[in-house]
Amino acid sequence: MPWFKNLIKISTTILNQPSSKSITPFASPPLTQFFLQFTKDYSTNIGSKHAGMEPTKTDQKPRIVVLGSGWAGCRLMKDIDTNIYDVVCVSPRNHMVFTPLLASTCVGTLEFRSVTEHIGRIQPAISREPSSYFFLANCTGIDFDKHMVQCQTVTEGVETLEPWNFNISYDKLVIASGAQALTFGIKGVKEHATFLREVYHAQEIRRKLLLNLMLSDVPGVTEEEKRRLLHCVVVGGGPTGVEFSGELSDFILRDVHQRYSHVKDYIRVTLIEANEILSSFDDRLRVYATKQLTKSGVRLVRGLVQDVQPEKIILSDGTDVPYGLLVWSTGVGPSPFVNSLDIPKAKGRIGIDEWLRVPSVQDVFSIGDCSGFLESTGKQVLPALAQVAEQQGKYLASMINRMGKEGGGHANSANKMNLGNPFIYKHLGSMATIGRYKALVDLRESKEAKGVSIAGFTSLLVWRSAYLTRVVSWRNRFYVLINWLTTLIFGRDISRI
């Protein structure tokens, strides 16, 4: 253990007498020699416009390429047997976001790094094995016949580097690239609202909220402007929207009242939903949630957003709703990448069979929010939920491992294999926090089924324990616990960094 070595190697030097000898702390190093390694002409930096990874040979490990690093892709990678396969992951982010806890980070109940897991922690082979890789890139196209994906690097933040393209040959391809937030074509949503799907969204919300709190306190702001700046509007009454509203009201009741006492009476939360909030939950839980949210000061509004402008939204009945912070959480739909793929779809998603294969092509699978059962399977397209993605990832990893063990790891070698039982989704229930140390837990297998559904503080304990045990690494489990503890004792941190 390197840290233990450090602890016992206590090499201390006590120097009581300052030396009067003049010293030259470092000699001039052979600098030119070192820097000669660099080329002078930077135009030739990129080796080849389409460099990449060649197809594997039969004496090499077969290569699984995974597109995406969400619940589906990460669960799959975690379970892949890296004695059989090399794993290559392509994603624009090098971590998985533990999405059920993301809403808590917007106000500082939890910290951002407590809800992200680096891919190397999920599948260590990616950091260690010579032929397993993580590439920070987007997939731009797939050549199913050649068993090859085209990618482009994500170079955001480096102005000296143009993104470049490369190809990766695969033996098995798993498309788990996820979905994107739905805007229903409403004008201005992308420009003015913040979604709540990635860590940078949560960071943006936290910075904006704290900025508005501070700006509204500065001399020269009218009462009306103050009210606008401190009006937080959430569109979408699903679990994310409700959890975020609950977190916001907790933040207001505890931290704003304590730390922004000058403006505490101006801040408001409005949750706008076209239908019913938490429509997938038990009716009584919904009534309970509605009561609790209202009690916490969240204004529940039934309405349809028609237009989003920089400082206000306009509802379909013509009402203007000025806002300082607008969070948009109305579900997800197919991404442009999925739309661009020329394969059969199911409700816009990549069509898959019961074994999660893309049946029209060889060695391609798709899991998570980007895929849906084809009509020919006779099955419903599953909801875009973490538990669906996770179960699919787990199922597929085990199937692909089995293929590899039976000699079907390489491209086009598993055509006639017995795939075993098809994938069957088991709904484990739904949970949501609603603020003020309360949550809802609905353990029914479907909306019509009978079963246990509880609400209140006990539910919060269930919610917290359930997610805490699912957080992938011990490091993050520890940090989530510590964050909950310090939020309880010291309150949330409101430094705007």
Next chain:
Amino acid sequence: MPWFKNLIKISTTILNQPSSKSITPFASPPLTQFFLQFTKDYSTNIGSKHAGMEPTKTDQKPRIVVLGSGWAGCRLMKDIDTNIYDVVCVSPRNHMVFTPLLASTCVGTLEFRSVTEHIGRIQPAISREPSSYFFLANCTGIDFDKHMVQCQTVTEGVETLEPWNFNISYDKLVIASGAQALTFGIKGVKEHATFLREVYHAQEIRRKLLLNLMLSDVPGVTEEEKRRLLHCVVVGGGPTGVEFSGELSDFILRDVHQRYSHVKDYIRVTLIEANEILSSFDDRLRVYATKQLTKSGVRLVRGLVQDVQPEKIILSDGTDVPYGLLVWSTGVGPSPFVNSLDIPKAKGRIGIDEWLRVPSVQDVFSIGDCSGFLESTGKQVLPALAQVAEQQGKYLASMINRMGKEGGGHANSANKMNLGNPFIYKHLGSMATIGRYKALVDLRESKEAKGVSIAGFTSLLVWRSAYLTRVVSWRNRFYVLINWLTTLIFGRDISRI
């Protein structure tokens, strides 16, 4: 205690039977009524172009205006007696940065929020008292005759809001606005290098470092480009530059080797200094530091930077030094704001007398990096160190409190007061970490004096304990400890968020 109340208020509802009754979870609220409070015309949002805070009346508490939220201003605010004074702080950031620990955050040894303290934690009156405030703004000018500062809001991140101006009248003014990084007029430094003075600098360094590590692993990068991307160059061999180099080499030896094993042999750290590294330290400590840094793989180069280009710097001897990350840490000098003030200066800083007053004007004081003793005092301008700023803040708070107690709190009322003993700076020594669980501690009162100076692991314990006890809040003390612990056990987090 609110959290305790929450714990005992276990209100749980168990619902075993799903209700079949159709419900309307929320009635249509009187929406229009609520939103009518908002004006329709946003051009009149800002009440008045020069709203602000009027001079205090004699029956009101006198008002201290503090410009800045660094070591000097925060230490002052912490000690101000808020039974006597109202405190108004004007700063572009709502927190203090615990700068000695900032270098550790660039690679994730510590987290960003562990080294920032919200101003409300430092001086709670700012959050609570009706006439104490924090304004997120920059000071743009001072009218010394009218006892008034002109300010402009910081609205970064809010595209719908133009910054606006306001004035604040003061009874006492403390200018503690700090200094800014020196570039010596070298072209390209501001554009291409990153400083290391604020949390956003550390965030930028961490993001860039992780991005370069990932990009250098993607197919299509030439060997030369890989070497450039992974060449981290630090300019400036003061404590900040050395500590950052040490942190970087720790990060490389532990985390890059474990988690980026494909590119671990390409990453290099070069520290460029025109003179000697750590010039204020005991000579033997410098020799020790040089040896240790070299052992950790840091290349120490004596050189003068002449030009900074997007992908390389050019030294005065003509050597090209390609880099992927360039951190600039060559000391600080007067800020444009200080330059703009028409008062006597000392080496470009705001000239002060032995009582830290700006002698040419009434009721104005200046502390920290922005101020220096006038030549007439016969004293040297003190170095730009946290301990100078802190001692000045403490001294000045006590003097201003005494003034207030003796009835000299209001403007122009302390002219003939006895100020007590002048400020005397006591140098407590210098400390710096150098990586690999080693540090330097030089407890001599000056470069020429005799005294204890130690190096090694014991020094690291001294360094850690010394800073841990100085971290302002218990929350952050706790988090710094936890961060050190998890870095030791789990390694640093390399999620790029």
